[in-house]
Amino acid sequence: MTDASAKAAARRPGEQALTALGLAAPALDPTDASPHSFPGGGRWRTEIPSCEGPEALGVVLKESSRLDVPIHRISQGSGVWMLTDAEITEMVEATAERDIELCLFTGPRGTWDIGGSTRTDSGGAGLRARGHDAVAGCVEDAVRATELGVKCLLIADEGVLWTLHRARTAGIIPADTTLKLSALVGPVNPASYAVYERLGADSINVPSDLTPDHLTEIRRVSAAPMDMYIEAPDDLGGYVRMYEIAELIRRGAPLYLKFGLSKAPGIYPYGHHLRELTLATAKERVRRGRLALDLLARHGADGDMAPLGSRLPGSLNRFEISS
Numbered sequence: 001m002t003d004a005s006a007k008a009a010a011r012r013p014g015e016q017a018l019t020a021l022g023l024a025a026p027a028l029d030p031t032d033a034s035p036h037s038f039p040g041g042g043r044w045r046t047e048i049p050s051c052e053g054p055e056a057l058g059v060v061l062k063e064s065s066r067l068d069v070p071i072h073r074i075s076q077g078s079g080v081w082m083l084t085d086a087e088i089t090e091m092v093e094a095t096a097e098r099d100i101e102l103c104l105f106t107g108p109r110g111t112w113d114i115g116g117s118t119r120t121d122s123g124g125a126g127l128r129a130r131g132h133d134a135v136a137g138c139v140e141d142a143v144r145a146t147e148l149g150v151k152c153l154l155i156a157d158e159g160v161l162w163t164l165h166r167a168r169t170a171g172i173i174p175a176d177t178t179l180k181l182s183a184l185v186g187p188v189n190p191a192s193y194a195v196y197e198r199l200g201a202d203s204i205n206v207p208s209d210l211t212p213d214h215l216t217e218i219r220r221v222s223a224a225p226m227d228m229y230i231e232a233p234d235d236l237g238g239y240v241r242m243y244e245i246a247e248l249i250r251r252g253a254p255l256y257l258k259f260g261l262s263k264a265p266g267i268y269p270y271g272h273h274l275r276e277l278t279l280a281t282a283k284e285r286v287r288r289g290r291l292a293l294d295l296l297a298r299h300g301a302d303g304d305m306a307p308l309g310s311r312l313p314g315s316l317n318r319f320e321i322s323s
Contacts, residue, residue: 010246010299010300010301010303011299011300011301012025012246012247012299013243013299028250032212032213032216032251033216033250033251034215034216034219034250034251034252034253034254035219036219036223036253036254037253037254037304037306038225038254038306038310038313038314039310039312039313039314039315040306040307040310040312041306041307042254042304042305042306042307042310043249043253043254043255043304043305043306044249044253044254044255044256044257044304044305044306045072045073045225045254045255045256045257045305045306045310046069046070046071046072046073046256046257046259046289046305047071047072047073047074047075047227047256047257047258047259048060048064048071048073048074048075048258048259048282048285048286048289049074049075049077049229049258049259049260049285050075050076050077050233050260050261050267050268050281050282050285051074051075051076051282052076052077052078052082052267052268052270052274052278052282053076053083053087053091053270053278054087054090054091054094055275055278055279056278056279056282057074057090057091057094057095057282058094059279059282059283060074060282060283060285060286061094061098063282063283063286063287064286064289067286067287067289067290068290069286069289069290069293070293070305070308071098071100071289071308072100072101072256072306072308072309072310072311073100073101073102073103073152073256073311074095074100074101074102074103075102075103075104075105075152075154075180076091076102076103076104076105076154077105077154077267077268077270078105078267078268078269078270079104079105079106079107079108079141079269080104080105080106080107080141080142080144080145080150081107081108081137081141082269082270082271083104085144085148088104088145088148088149088150089148089149092148092149092150093149096149099308099309100309101151101152101178101311102150102151102152103150103152103153103154103178103180104141104145104150104152104153104154105153105154105155105156105182106138106139106141106142106145106153106154106155106160106164107129107134107135107137107138107139107140107141107142107160108129108130108133108134108137108138127156127157127182127184127185128156128157128158128159128185129156129157129159129160135157135159135160135163138155138157138160138163138164139160139163139164139167141153142164142167142173142177143167143172143173146173146174146177151174151176151177151178151311152177152178152179152180152203152311153177153178153179153180154180154182155179155180155181155182155201156181156182156184156185157185158185158195158196158199161179161181161196161199161200161201162199162200162319164177164179164200165179165199165200165318165321166200166321168200169321176312178202178203178311178312178313179200179201179202179203180201180202180203180204180205180227181196181201181203181204181205181227182205183205183206183207183208183227183229183232183236183258184205184236186204186205186206186207187204187206188206188207188210188214189214189217189218190217190218190220190221190222191221193206193218193221193222193224194221194222194317196224197222197224197316197317197318198317198318198319199318199319200318201224202224202225202312202313202316203224203225203226203227203256203313204224204225204226204227205226205227205228205258206218206226206227206228207236207237208228208229208230208232208236208237208239208241209237209239210228212244212247212248212251212252213251215248215251215252216251218252219251219252219253222317223254223314223316224313224316225254225255225256225313225314226252226254226255226256227255227256227258228248228252228255228256228257228258229258229259229260230242230245230248230257230258230259230260230288230292231259231260231261231262231288232260232262233260233261233262233264233266234262234263234264235266236260238262238263239262240262242291242292242295243295245257245292245295245296245301246296246299246301249301249304253304254306254313257289257292259285259286259288259289259292260285260288261281261284261285261288264277264281264284265277267281
């Protein structure tokens with residue numbers, strides 16, 4: 001099916017049955033659709049998150065082949081510092097063979113250090129890098145990972161984001177390194193989304209409870225690629241938005257569809273003591289991706305996927321870097 005015919009045949013969930021019952025939904029407003037797409041074509045890409053090492057990666061790659069789930073990006077949450085050089089190299093080589101972008105989380109973060117405020121009801125400083133040493137750890141992770149061939153870094157602090165953007169501009173890390181903002185600090189309004197873009201983010205995770213109208217508001221000020229959990233882990237709300245995927249793409253493109261997993265225990269920071277759980281949940285995340293793609297196909301809305309192997313974000317707006 002061509003993209004053009006897919007668009008023509010696309011329908012909303014339950015559309016024919018509800019129309020026959022006199023319960024037709026209002027017509028879609030073309031003015032609220034995103035006008036943006038990925039460079040090289042396509043309005044959506046896929047991501048399998050929480051892939052915590054070479055063994056979990058192997059499970060994801062095997063399962064994606066078995067279920068025919070196309071993958072543009074695979075990301076990890078425990079951090080560069082929780083992997084050996086050999087493990088990182090193995091992951092880089094395995095994803096390169098499939099032309100999949102590998103994204104590793106940078107450095108220490110507030111939930112794991114001695115700062116007690118993150119354990120209060122308010123959450124304190126949350127995932128941010130506390131103090132100079134935490135920023136230094138994130139930079140150390142970034143340099144080490146990129147030297148081993150990693151091309152995408154996951155970041156949960158605006159200061160670290162700006163520092164690493166300056167680092168790639170200065171040639172300290174490769175210029176084509178992409179910087180991905182974590183869902184744990186994702187912006188919830190168009191003003192903050194535009195700020196993260198200007199700080200250097202190439203891909204910006206938004207919280208999974210944003211409404212379609214919120215996505216339209218963001219797309220009126222920024223074309224930076226957006227990441228969104230179609231199914232969110234419980235610590236991010238546990239939302240399951242399968243039936244909204246087509247509308248989320250229409251409003252939020254260019255959009256990474258992230259296939260997380262609700263009702264699953266946390267696995268960060270990963271270690272061998274969590275092996276069986278990590279492998280089982282890695283396999284199920286791919287299956288969730290197959291369910292989502294099947295749903296899109298049933299509605300004739302599976303066109304406009306970006307070409308596999310594409311990873312760059314296109315031309316984005318940045319704050320000026322003073323000399």
